Amino acid sequence: MMEIAPEQARTLAAILTHGSFDAAAAHLSVTPSAISQRIRALESAVGRPVLTRARPPGLTEAGQAVVRFARQLELLSADLAEELQPEEAGGGTRLTLVINSDSLHTWALAGLAAASSNIQLEILREDQEHSLDLLRAGAAAAAITETAKPVPGCSSIRLGVMRYLPVCAPDFTARWFQAGVAAATLAAAPVVLFDRKDDLQDRWLRRFRRASLQPPRHYVPASQEFGDAIRWGMGWGMMPELEIGEDLANGTLERLSPRAQVDVSLYWQQWRRGSAALTEVAEAVRAAARVLR
Template identity: 35%
Template sequence: MNDFDPAALECLAALADELGFERAAQRLSITQSAVSQRLRVLEGQVGQPLVVRSRPLRLTEAGKVLLRFARQLQAWRVDVARELGERVAPQSRLAIAVNADSLATWVLPALDELVQRGLREGYGLELVVDDQDFTHDGLREGAVLGCVTTVAEALQGCRVQPLGVMRYVAVVSPGFLASQLGGDALRGLHAGNFADMPFLVFNRKDDSQAQWISQAFGVRAPRLRERFVPSSEAYVTAAVMGWGVGVAPEIQVRRFVETGQLVVLRPDVGVDVALYWHQWQLQSRSALLDQIGQALADGARLALG
């Protein structure tokens, strides 16, 4: 690994981020031919292709292995620059993956101090959003250096830290409750009518509604009338507007419940989702990645209890 050209690894990371040679060249302020040449040198060293030249460009399995190394090298550079008191290179950024609901609730306050410091020191933090059951894929493939996930077991070379439990509850607007559920928050939704009610769903990876139904009525793999709203904030807004039954984080809908804009169905039923922070282990006295992990752990403890 010590023989790999850092500039070539930087090109590989740029290609992974920008998904094309032209944009990667623009990001690195070099020509496309220089990007291609550096990539060819790297591919020659490993003896196999690292990217599939498609649109959009994608990495091969070997490319993903080297991308992990490139990401870690980027993080080490940031740490060394910070220890020496130097300003970090403008393109330097650390990518971490978080789930949309955590991003909409507790992640931004948890990271605010580090982001404000980054404005002064020059490094950037990139937040990659995916479902909490899938953020771990980005860590394994080298796309990110850390992730908030529901996966408890650490990858080799990584460490894991429990963050807490995010509880999901079912909510509806008062108007929906009155018109569709007979005004009864405890018994209005039941095993005989849930299949006829519209349920709000974040995306096709989201199964929190099915989990809630399973908890409430003991029905496995229920067939639901789905209305997709692929934004955590818009999802809650849709519930307030009466678009259907939403299953959302209790901490996100709490203020709407307190002001009467939403009503909790079956308060005794909830889906508890345990969250964990995973990160690659980097050997540095002032590892920024360690500080990110600690900030997330502190923020989750305050928000999730």
């Protein structure tokens, strides 16, 4: 049976966090030689490399598993310390989560706030399609993602569906879509995207026109400002239905097509070997997700 020494796992996590053997040695108050010895012993126990020799060092697939183990040990140790010495708890367990901007902006923050009194949260903002890289590497304990299949060492629970509608300001419609919403007008009308990872607009274009269109593009990488850019007529874009009910009701925004939409299924993935704190956060997020379809 393979046995991984906790200090070796923590050493690998320190290298990843601090970027080098020397920085990890300083953080752990040991010599760089001791760091190298621990990594050699770890690789001997695992039977394969755990690091890619680059600057900064990267993790192999085996290394990612070991770092997840190290992070889980930290959570379990914090749970144990709080249980044994609650009077000395230092502000609660620390958890790192990956949440996409739209979920954070529209529904997820309410759940996180409900679980924040005894837990310190670090929220990494990442697109739902790309959040698993951080979870897989052990940089986060949980993530909201489009991917149903759990990454190794994690569980996956469906949260619901987030519906996006293609919308624009009325003045934008009058300027760009006088001839109707068709391939020619969509190819010419500017579109607003969150960032270069955001493919919701192109996803809708492919479904709606079944053709590859390349309209002029604006990139606005902040949820509130992204919506404001569309409201002010910079372009059309896909916005969460949860966010724009009032805009549609009062005429600030209008849909490009009455039945046009993109539905994005969201999942909560987290380490299987979690902790009391992670369980509390997961329950709060699932409760908040009841507003999804």
